[in-house]
Structures are given as structure tokens and as C-alpha cells.
Amino acid sequence: MNKPNFLLVDGMALLFRAFYATAVTGQFMINSKGLPTNGVQGFIKHMMTAVSRFKPTHVAVCWDMGSTTFRTEMFPQYKANRGEAPVELIPQFELVKEVVEAFDIPNIGIPGFEADDCIGTLARKAPGEVGVSILTGDKDILQLIDDRISVILLQKGYGNYLVHNRESFYIEKGIWPEQMIDLKALMGDPSDNYPGVRGIGEKTAIKLLQQFNNVEGILENLHQLTAGQRKKIEEDLEMLHLSRQLAEIKCDVEVECNLDTAFFKIDRDKVLDKFTEVEFRGLHKLIPAEQEVV
Incomplete structure (x- = not known):
């Protein structure tokens, strides 16, 4: 049996990246219920492309839970330069979690903390025999890299990555x-x-x-x-x-994710039913017909 590999997905980073990639040309992909789906469709494409490439045994997705955190209490101007989310993105915050649930992947978030803090805590808490990879577009998470935690940085487009471990980070930046x-x-x-x-x-x-x-x-x-x-x-x-x-990303927040609940095994019919309900098109190709047991 291969060594377990836990993929922690920075949900907000993927959703925002996917949303803005298509929103710039007005492609909000509004379904018959009037619901925009462009960000969620792009999120799934990013996540499943990475799953296909890196073949994790376990997957969890972490989310921000609102804009108020312990950091805004310390420094009210923290992220105050960011505008309100576009109206087309707002309904997709809940929709993306519903779709992730259809994959039987845990959605994780704690009010008062950022997704980064959940990711950092779960990465450090993972059992010693488990390798951890973090999928994100946010370079702040690079501070979490250690001997068993690597970071997969999304690059432009789909399926393009910059994977960093301690040595590659040092070579690029000149610091650890x-x-x-x-x-x-x-x-x-x-x-x-x-x-x-x-x-x-x-x-x-x-x-x-x-x-x-x-x-x-x-x-x-x-x-x-x-x-x-x-x-x-x-x-x-x-x-x-x-x-x-x-x-500093907090790595001691009150968050748990039992590895058994994060074991990655797709119920293809369940996922495709959700895709049909939300009126996704073309994404069925990303869902394997038969899943190889890792």
C-alpha cells in the first residue's frame, strides 16, 4: 500500500481564481434557476485536475467563514482594502460547499479564523506517516512547508503547478x-x-x-x-x-478532520446527479468511471 497523502485544498483561493478568470468576460454561466455557477465549475475543474495529477488518498477543503477574524480584532484595517464580493459570486459560496459534499469531501472552517489557519492546523496534526500537500494560489501558505508538507501553487490556466518543498523554496527565495x-x-x-x-x-x-x-x-x-x-x-x-x-498562520486552532472521513472515494452517480441538478456541462469527463483503490 502506498504512503497516505492528504491533499488540503484552499477553497477560497480556488473559487476566487476560477470566478475572476471567467467573470472578466462576463461568462457567469447562469443556469435555468438564475444561479451563476462559473466559480464553482472552475473550482471543480481545478480540484479534480490536481487530484488526477497528484493522486491523493485523502482530501479536505478549507474555507474562510466570514470576514471577521481574530486578525481584524487585532488590526481593524486588516484586508480592509478589499471590496465586497461581486453579486454573482455570493450565491456560489454555499453552492460550492454543496458540490464538495457530493464528492463526500469534508468542508472545514471555523468562525473567527481563516482557511489558512485550518489548513495549517490540519497539516501539522496529520499523523507522521502521512504526506501532506496543500493546493492553493496563495503564497502566504508557503510558510507551512516543512519536511513532509509541500505546497502546490496554481499557475495560469488549469493543470499548471509550481510545487514547492523546503529545498526548492530556499533555492527560489534565499530563505527558508x-x-x-x-x-x-x-x-x-x-x-x-x-x-x-x-x-x-x-x-x-x-x-x-x-x-x-x-x-x-x-x-x-x-x-x-x-x-x-x-x-x-x-x-x-x-x-x-x-x-x-x-x-503567522495559526497551527493550533480547534479544528479536527478524522482521516477516515477524508478518504477519497468518489460515488460517481452521486456526483453526476449533483452536476445535473446544478446544470454543469462538460465536467463529467473529470470524474473517473472506475476508481483505482490506492
């Missing part, structure tokens, strides 16, 4: 995955709307982390920094610490 938290603490994250240290960009931040390992190491060696770097950090010290807290 766990140092990403400190990198974002220093340089901030415009997409999540927190500034880090004003005036410290990625290049400088990486150089400092290569030299001093983490934020604590940098602060212990401020005397070795240039006068300009030292001044910037000292003036934004509070935001540096806050940004680090915002950047």
Missing part, C-alpha cells in the same frame, strides 16, 4: 519557509493591508534575514544595521511586531 513570517513582518503585505516597516522592501528584508535569521535576531543586532535601516525599524517597532502576528 518558516522565515516567510519574518519577511512579511518586515516588508508588510499590501494585499492584506498591513504595512510592516515602512521603507523596508523585500530585497532588504531577505538580506537581513539571511544575516540575522529572524526578527528577534535583527533586533538583537540593530547596531550592525545601517543608520537608515535602524531608524526605520525603531520608528515602526510596534507595527513590526503586529505585522508578524498578522502574518
Whole structure:
């Protein structure tokens, strides 16, 4: 029997990517009930293409549960730069979960936390003999990579991936995955709307982390920094610490996913019945006629 491989899917990342890929040309794929389905159809295509390629034994999908989290309580401006979801996307948040249920794949989310926190916790909690892969388009999740957790980053189109483990990440970035938290603490994250240290960009931040390992190491060696770097950090010290807290994915939230419930075995008739109900077209090709026992 092959080693178990648990695929954790970043549901929001896939759904948003799929929605905007077609929404830009107005292809909302509205069915006879007046329900837009473009995001859900693209989500299924992303998920099943990856399943076909990476052949996981277990699958679970993690979701955000609203925009209010412990991070917005710490920093009200967190993600405040993001507009309301388009009206065509809103009904698809529930629809996509219904379709995932038809695959007998667990939908997982906890109010007050982001999907990333659920993914991080489940990845770290997985039994030692289980390999973990995370399917996402969100580079924040790269901080979770360790000796048994890899990240599959979606690239443009379907079936194009950049797969990162510890070594490949280091080769690309010059720092280790766990140092990403400190990198974002220093340089901030415009997409999540927190500034880090004003005036410290990625290049400088990486150089400092290569030299001093983490934020604590940098602060212990401020005397070795240039006068300009030292001044910037000292003036934004509070935001540096806050940004680090915002950047770090929590891996100890109250979430469970029994591996037995995540065992991946498709009931083809059940899935195709759901596809017919929602009026999906062309996706039946992604559902194998007979499933090989892994």
C-alpha cells in the first residue's frame, strides 16, 4: 500500500481564481434557476485536475467563514482594502460547499479564523506517516512547508503547478519557509493591508534575514544595521511586531478532520446527479468511471 497523502485544498483561493478568470468576460454561466455557477465549475475543474495529477488518498477543503477574524480584532484595517464580493459570486459560496459534499469531501472552517489557519492546523496534526500537500494560489501558505508538507501553487490556466518543498523554496527565495513570517513582518503585505516597516522592501528584508535569521535576531543586532535601516525599524517597532502576528498562520486552532472521513472515494452517480441538478456541462469527463483503490 502506498504512503497516505492528504491533499488540503484552499477553497477560497480556488473559487476566487476560477470566478475572476471567467467573470472578466462576463461568462457567469447562469443556469435555468438564475444561479451563476462559473466559480464553482472552475473550482471543480481545478480540484479534480490536481487530484488526477497528484493522486491523493485523502482530501479536505478549507474555507474562510466570514470576514471577521481574530486578525481584524487585532488590526481593524486588516484586508480592509478589499471590496465586497461581486453579486454573482455570493450565491456560489454555499453552492460550492454543496458540490464538495457530493464528492463526500469534508468542508472545514471555523468562525473567527481563516482557511489558512485550518489548513495549517490540519497539516501539522496529520499523523507522521502521512504526506501532506496543500493546493492553493496563495503564497502566504508557503510558510507551512516543512519536511513532509509541500505546497502546490496554481499557475495560469488549469493543470499548471509550481510545487514547492523546503529545498526548492530556499533555492527560489534565499530563505527558508518558516522565515516567510519574518519577511512579511518586515516588508508588510499590501494585499492584506498591513504595512510592516515602512521603507523596508523585500530585497532588504531577505538580506537581513539571511544575516540575522529572524526578527528577534535583527533586533538583537540593530547596531550592525545601517543608520537608515535602524531608524526605520525603531520608528515602526510596534507595527513590526503586529505585522508578524498578522502574518503567522495559526497551527493550533480547534479544528479536527478524522482521516477516515477524508478518504477519497468518489460515488460517481452521486456526483453526476449533483452536476445535473446544478446544470454543469462538460465536467463529467473529470470524474473517473472506475476508481483505482490506492
